[in-house]
């Protein structure tokens with residue numbers, strides 16, 4: 203990982219070359235989810251941690267009301283007046299920045315015109331929330347450069363709205379929330395209904411290792427929105443017998459068992475995953491807190507199996523990567539992480555075993571799938587902040 207000061211100065215220098223003035227610089231992290239997948243939009247529980255990989259935004263206010271943004275990685279440019287209500291969707295990175303600026307304005311946080319240079323270190327399409335990192339970094343940068351204060355909780359909600367309305371992914375709150383609230387060496391247990399949260403220390407003897415299958419995932423994809431619709435249909439049907447249920451979060455495993463076979467098979471499987479996953483997250487939080495690492499590992503594995511068989515969002519590469527990991531010594535837990543259909547696995551590995559884990563999993567995966575995976579050892583990191 204490059205030194206933060208060096209990286210910051212590089213980005214500031216790049217901004218100065220393009221826009222001719224010194225910027226402020228901000229960054230927001232990607233995330234890895236330890237457990238609690240596809241539960242956030244069901245008002246349930248999640249347990250993500252921010253990773254030490256970031257979206258960076260260098261910014262300076264402008265005298266006019268334009269938003270001008272360029273990227274260090276992509277050729278497309280954003281140039282639009284903040285009052286323009288007709289800008290069409292472009293299906294590239296500029297939609298995220300434009301969406302956040304527009305949603306901030308709609309929420310009463312009007313910002314001034316600004317020039318932005320953006321760099322993204324979070325791998326794209328890997329299920330590590332490069333998009334939430336970009337939204338949160340851009341939103342925080344726009345607000346700070348306009349001298350506006352906002353509560354981080356509100357910022358997360360506004361960035362989620364931007365993704366829902368301007369990108370078309372009906373995502374939940376998890377990714378934007380952790381990009382705002384990440385903390386060094388801590389995972390975060392979040393109740394996605396009340397938005398109450400607590401930080402859970404990660405045991406110092408464990409490393410969080412992320413294995414990227416390099417199968418590209420796309421959250422805006424049809425499948426994600428379809429899963430969400432299936433969960434909503436489950437709620438609608440279950441309310442016939444459980445009228446107080448507002449979301450799958452309200453259904454206990456016992457209640458679900460009583461009615462599951464009255465639901466269409468696919469809907470039943472989707473609900474089975476969400477109901478059981480919520481219970482697993484609650485138990486995982488206490489296992490982590492009380493140092494019951496074997497139990498935590500079992501819960502992570504059960505989560506993977508449920509995502510594979512009931513929610514059906516895994517793929518052969520993710521399953522293969524998890525199996526390879528679980529065959530290594532020193533591995534506490536392994537599962538797919540994020541929306542699925544490709545992307546990464548998250549592995550909790552004892553520090554002393556990380557080097558072996560890395561080389562054996564890399565070789566094994568390459569042999570099985572003909573692709574060299576990317577393997578990152580990450581540390582839980584702080585949420586959005588200013589670096590210059």
Ligand code: GLA
Pocket residue numbers: 238239240241242243331373374375376377421540541542
């Ligand atoms: C994506 C979404 C999140 C969440 C996960 C699955 O990352 O952006 O809101 O639903 O998938 O847990």
